[in-house]
Amino acid sequence: MAVNPPKLSAPLPVPGFRVGTASCGVKAPELKGQRTDLTIIAADVDCQAAGTFTQNRLRAACVDLGEKAVREHGSDIRGIVANSGNANAGTGIREAEWAQMMITTTADALDVRPGQMLSASTGVIGTPFPIDRIEFGIQEASDCASDWQDAANAIRTTDTFAKWTSRRVGDFTITGIAKGSGMIHPNMATMLGFIATDAPLTHAQLQPMLKRAVSRSFNSISVDGDTSTNDTVYLLSSGVGLGQAPLADTSVFEVALTDACIELAQLIVRDGEGVSKFVTIHVEGAASEDEARHVGRTIAVSPLVKTAFAGSDANWGRIIAAAGNAGVAFDADRISLACDDVVMMEQGNLHQDYSDADGMEVFARPEFSITLNLGMGEAGATVWTGDLTHEYITINAEYRT
Amino acid sequence: MAVNPPKLSAPLPVPGFRVGTASCGVKAPELKGQRTDLTIIAADVDCQAAGTFTQNRLRAACVDLGEKAVREHGSDIRGIVANSGNANAGTGIREAEWAQMMITTTADALDVRPGQMLSASTGVIGTPFPIDRIEFGIQEASDCASDWQDAANAIRTTDTFAKWTSRRVGDFTITGIAKGSGMIHPNMATMLGFIATDAPLTHAQLQPMLKRAVSRSFNSISVDGDTSTNDTVYLLSSGVGLGQAPLADTSVFEVALTDACIELAQLIVRDGEGVSKFVTIHVEGAASEDEARHVGRTIAVSPLVKTAFAGSDANWGRIIAAAGNAGVAFDADRISLACDDVVMMEQGNLHQDYSDADGMEVFARPEFSITLNLGMGEAGATVWTGDLTHEYITINAEYRT
Numbered sequence: 146m147a148v149n150p151p152k153l154s155a156p157l158p159v160p161g162f163r164v165g166t167a168s169c170g171v172k173a174p175e176l177k178g179q180r181t182d183l184t185i186i187a188a189d190v191d192c193q194a195a196g197t198f199t200q201n202r203l204r205a206a207c208v209d210l211g212e213k214a215v216r217e218h219g220s221d222i223r224g225i226v227a228n229s230g231n232a233n234a235g236t237g238i239r240e241a242e243w244a245q246m247m248i249t250t251t252a253d254a255l256d257v258r259p260g261q262m263l264s265a266s267t268g269v270i271g272t273p274f275p276i277d278r279i280e281f282g283i284q285e286a287s288d289c290a291s292d293w294q295d296a297a298n299a300i301r302t303t304d305t306f307a308k309w310t311s312r313r314v315g316d317f318t319i320t321g322i323a324k325g326s327g328m329i330h331p332n333m334a335t336m337l338g339f340i341a342t343d344a345p346l347t348h349a350q351l352q353p354m355l356k357r358a359v360s361r362s363f364n365s366i367s368v369d370g371d372t373s374t375n376d377t378v379y380l381l382s383s384g385v386g387l388g389q390a391p392l393a394d395t396s397v398f399e400v401a402l403t404d405a406c407i408e409l410a411q412l413i414v415r416d417g418e419g420v421s422k423f424v425t426i427h428v429e430g431a432a433s434e435d436e437a438r439h440v441g442r443t444i445a446v447s448p449l450v451k452t453a454f455a456g457s458d459a460n461w462g463r464i465i466a467a468a469g470n471a472g473v474a475f476d477a478d479r480i481s482l483a484c485d486d487v488v489m490m491e492q493g494n495l496h497q498d499y500s501d502a503d504g505m506e507v508f509a510r511p512e513f514s515i516t517l518n519l520g521m522g523e524a525g526a527t528v529w530t531g532d533l534t535h536e537y538i539t540i541n542a543e544y545r546t
Numbered sequence: 547m548a549v550n551p552p553k554l555s556a557p558l559p560v561p562g563f564r565v566g567t568a569s570c571g572v573k574a575p576e577l578k579g580q581r582t583d584l585t586i587i588a589a590d591v592d593c594q595a596a597g598t599f600t601q602n603r604l605r606a607a608c609v610d611l612g613e614k615a616v617r618e619h620g621s622d623i624r625g626i627v628a629n630s631g632n633a634n635a636g637t638g639i640r641e642a643e644w645a646q647m648m649i650t651t652t653a654d655a656l657d658v659r660p661g662q663m664l665s666a667s668t669g670v671i672g673t674p675f676p677i678d679r680i681e682f683g684i685q686e687a688s689d690c691a692s693d694w695q696d697a698a699n700a701i702r703t704t705d706t707f708a709k710w711t712s713r714r715v716g717d718f719t720i721t722g723i724a725k726g727s728g729m730i731h732p733n734m735a736t737m738l739g740f741i742a743t744d745a746p747l748t749h750a751q752l753q754p755m756l757k758r759a760v761s762r763s764f765n766s767i768s769v770d771g772d773t774s775t776n777d778t779v780y781l782l783s784s785g786v787g788l789g790q791a792p793l794a795d796t797s798v799f800e801v802a803l804t805d806a807c808i809e810l811a812q813l814i815v816r817d818g819e820g821v822s823k824f825v826t827i828h829v830e831g832a833a834s835e836d837e838a839r840h841v842g843r844t845i846a847v848s849p850l851v852k853t854a855f856a857g858s859d860a861n862w863g864r865i866i867a868a869a870g871n872a873g874v875a876f877d878a879d880r881i882s883l884a885c886d887d888v889v890m891m892e893q894g895n896l897h898q899d900y901s902d903a904d905g906m907e908v909f910a911r912p913e914f915s916i917t918l919n920l921g922m923g924e925a926g927a928t929v930w931t932g933d934l935t936h937e938y939i940t941i942n943a944e945y946r947t
Contacts (some may be wrong), residue, residue, distance in 0.1 A: 171861075203870030203878050233864050236876065237895035270863025271896070374867050384825050448849070449942060456943030462636050462671025466775050469604030477636070479602050494638035495672070533849075536942070541850060542857030 146415045148423040148531065156293035157311040160343040161383025162188045163289035166299040167495060169282030171268065171275055174399035178437045179256050181299035183282040184227045186339060186430040187255050187289050190386030191221035195351035196263070197359045199376035204245035206347055207264045211420040214263055219348030223257040225339055225379055226283065227265040229302050229324070234266070234374040243274040250280045254287035265337050265377045267302055267324065297322040300337055303540065308412040314401035316343035317384065323363075323409040323417075336363060338409055344398050345384030347391050354399045355380045362406030365438060366414050367445035367530030377395040378406075414529045419537030422442030422454050423512045430469075430481075430518035436473045440519065441528030443471035451533035459504025461489045468517060479520030485513045493519065549824040549912055549932065557694035559717045561744040562784025564588045564638030564690035568698040572631030572669065574677055576588045582682040582700035583630045587740060588656050591787030592622035594842045596752035597664070599759045600777035606635035607645035608665045612778060614663055620749030622926050624658040625715030626780055628666040630703050630725070634675040635667070635775040644675040651681045655688035663784075664748055666724065667736050670701055671810030682772040690729030691942065698723040701738055703939065708814040715802035718745035718785065723812040724764075726817075737764060739779040739810055744933050745799050748792050755800045756781045766839060767815050768846035777808075778786060783836045792869075823855050826912045830926040831919035837874045841920065842929030844872035852934035860905025862890045864868030880921030885916045893921065 165185040170177030196215040198208050214222065226247060233243055244264065252259040266274075291299075297307035301324050311320045321340035346354075360380055382400070385391060392398060415423055426444055431437035444450055447467035453460040465482060468475075478493030484507045488496045507513050566586040571578030578938040599609050615623065627648060634644055645665065653660040667675075672849075690702075698708035702725050712721045722741035758781055781803070786792055793799060816824055827845055832838035845851055848868035854861040866883060869876075881895030886910045889897045908914050 196825070201867065201870040202874070202876060203866055203873070232669065232863075234864050235891070237891070238879075269861070271890070272863070272869055274897070299832065308614070374870060448938075452939055452942035458943065460670070462633075462673070465604055465636050466602065466671055469602040471773060473603070474604060478639075490636070492636070495674070515747055529603065533939065535936050535939050537849075538856065538939060539851035542935070 146413045147305050148420055149514065150412070150415050151162060153309060153312070154310045156320050158292065158316050159341040159383065161189050162190065162341050163529045164291045164293055164296045165286035165289035166291040166295045169228070171228050171278060171279045172280065177278070179264060181295065182297045182391070183279065183286050184299040185224060185251060185283070185286045185289065186296065186341065187224040188222065188381060188383055188386070190383055191223065192381040192383050193346060193348045193351055193356040193385055194219050194222040194263070195348065195380040197355060199373055199380045202375045202486060203265060203374050205232055205375045205538050206241040207266050208328040208375060208377060210244055210248065211263045211265065211379070213362070214260060218260050219284035219352070221261055222263060222381060223261040224251070224255060225250040225263045225265065225381070227300055227339070228279055228515060229267050229300055231268040231274055232266050232270050232271055232375045235271040236274055236416050240274070241332045243276045245274050246281055247283070251287065254283055263379055263391050265375065267300065267337055267375055270374060291485065293322060296364065300324040303418060305416050308409055308416070310405045310408040312401055312405060314344065314398055319344060319401055319405050321405050321409055323413060325413040336376045336413065337404070340378070340384050340405065341381045343384045343387060343391035344382060345391050346395060346398065347385060350391065350395055351380055354395060354402060358403040358406045359401065361403055362410040365528045366410045367528065375514045378455060385522070396459035410530055413529055417531040418540045419534040419535055420531030421511070422532040423530070424454055424515040424530050426528045426530060427514060427516045427525065428519065429516065430522060431522045431524045432522040433527050437526035438469050438528065440471045440473050440517070441526055443467055444515070445528050445530035448533055453543050454508065454532035455534045457505060459484070459501060459508045461504060464517070465490070475519040475521050480521065481518040483506065483516045549821055550795060551707050551813070551816050557710045557721050558719050559693065560784065562590050562788050563591065563691045563742050563940035564792060565688035565694055565697045566687035567690050567692040567696045568686035569899060570629070570679045572629050572679060575679065578679070579634070584680065584687050585628045585697045585700040585837060586652060586684070586687045586690065587697065587742065587785070589782060590622065590627040591784055592624065593782040593784050594747055594752055594786055595620050595623040595664070596749065596756040596781040597754060598779045600774055601796060602775045604636065604775050605854065606633055606667060607642040607774045608634060608667050609778060609904045611649065612644055612664045612666065615661060618920060619661050620753070622662055623664060624662040625652070625656060626664045626666065626782070627652040628701055628740070629680055629813045630668050630701055630736065632669040632673055632675055633667050633671050633776045635679060636672040647677050648684070651684045652688065655684055656936060662694060664780055666776065667775055668701065668738055671775060677932055694721050694723060697873045701725040705821060706817055709810055709817070709923055711806045711809040712804060712832040714813070715745065715799055720802055720806050722806050724814060726814040727943045736832055737777045737814065739764060741779070741806065743779045743783050744785045744788060745783060746792050747783045747799065748788035751792065751796055752781055752783060755796060755803060756947055758810050759800065759804040759807045762804055763811040766842070766927065766929045767811045768843070768929065803909055805858070812930055815932050819941045820935040821932030822912070822935055823933040825855055825933070826915040827929045828915060828917045828919065828926060830917060831921045833923040835925045835927050838884040838925050838927035839929065841869050841872045841874050841918070842927055844868055845916070846929050846931035849934055855909065855933035858906060858910040860885070860902060862905060865916060865918070866891070872929060876920040876922050877929065882919040884917045885909065886911070901910045
């Protein structure tokens, strides 16, 4: 039950990149042919690359390999191979070997060196990785006869719609795809984002820009502490490889990149498992942007806040109590709280005009925003989240995903 | 739908203490007479006292007052007054005044000084405190014509059964009552525990013992980050006031106190909102007890783990992935995992005899245990939790509590 999923325009191709997909039956052999589950993004030239990776201690071997490749081949990456249906995480002694085989097979098929390939896997944890079926799919996908929309479809797990974004920035293109059922990384479904551009930017320019953009987008959507073992965002740029000089001023590109990441991140929340409401949380008046974001995320992961959203119950005391749990210093007698245009608290006091009926009216909307001012400083951050519904329990308790 | 709630023997009276209850209609005037919602525990002599309090930044005024009273009057406390139905938290400019009025009225009724009274409130946040109805109830309860079982009933909010424990330790008695719908502090329902003993122990002896006991009991049950604004545990001892010399050896008492706290904490989990399973999580092989407990709690709060419990789905990959999120250092290739007698992983490898059918059989039990060995050291900790069910969503989304 996605919340107002926007009708997306067809994604723009990006010079220097080709895309292939295949149906391997990763989850079960009998699913082969039913849906695509393998994606190859092949670069015709050496790409400048950047990546951000899960902070989970138990991260998958493919994440380790990807981080190493970005570090060692940040200026000559030749593509990404990704599968859905099995995370190849917590699979023991053969995990690293399987992850390496997936990369080597793809590199061979594309005639590049294994060190130049990035990989990502998403799906169930602790189940042996079906490397034979995946290697078969790699051969099929390496013809690169698909497009970005096909790729966005092939990386889906429990996502109800495919997620992509495209934009022009000056003479260049940014196209990104993402997957994830959002608000709380349901089923360890892994948040994946792959972004390609032909803007001529170097690895050294891309990496800090991606880090900042991810912090204001993918890392600003609601998580429940269940950060996946496989979360990965890759950003590849073909521009330098296509023979252009790196941009001197990256500021316009960074704004466009951040917007693209926010758009993809919001799509993930809108498609969150069981999500029936899309809620924007603005935290203002904080001592720093990091503190503001941390307060916002603490509100966004509270089951009591999320069930109040679900029930259209303006039980706003849960919001400020959750904020109090963030471990961020603020004083109760300085905070102000509003939901859309309805003010609940002003500088620590109950607002005299507030009525429960007004609050209920806002909480019943499919989309609304919360604005919490901590009264401590000038910094702010925005976090996006959904509600916690029966549908979420049904998806995660009643089906093995 | 409480999980195997034990049939509790009647609580033992404790020399030096009397108990009173009243029905004020705290939540709504028309509820007066329907159920008790005010409790007074009155000490006939000066008590040695200890307390532990919520770490929520936005804590209620009654918590601040209680902490101050324990610090300044730790050797001459004369009692506790507590109400359910309204937390008097997030209520703005009059919050502290209302909290003080509740204490002063009780102190007057008992003929002690206000500084000698402790207080606690539990219920909805951000709703004006009905001090008039509460003051009326204090007069009624101050006759102290009730018993500990009545008190355990009067502090309930959404609890489905009253929670108490009693035991003899040598010549002395420990009786404690608690409330809380457990696993995740549903509805900010507040975890309250009041424990009384006539064992002669001083404030200086009691405070560190209570801190250790709470860490292994109330702080080892599952919470979802929604630590309440009002959580409080008080421990009062009348023994010294009754004229006895303080115990020289406190070790036997501390074991009994810890057992009492664990019993009360487990009752809270068994009565957790919507909980249908009672799960014990042992984390072993950790570098320290604190790290072990932190890993256990991270597993215990994961919605994905909790929904797997609810669905009797042995999706154990979610357990190790949640452990990886605790921010505690360990290596994937050293961990071992078992659920009851079924081994899933051994030293980082999939156990060859594991079958999903065996795992499913364990997860279908109403009570089972998880044992995760991190392979990093010798320390361990135990955490108790429940599952996350449709019933939880119904309780928290569909009713204002």
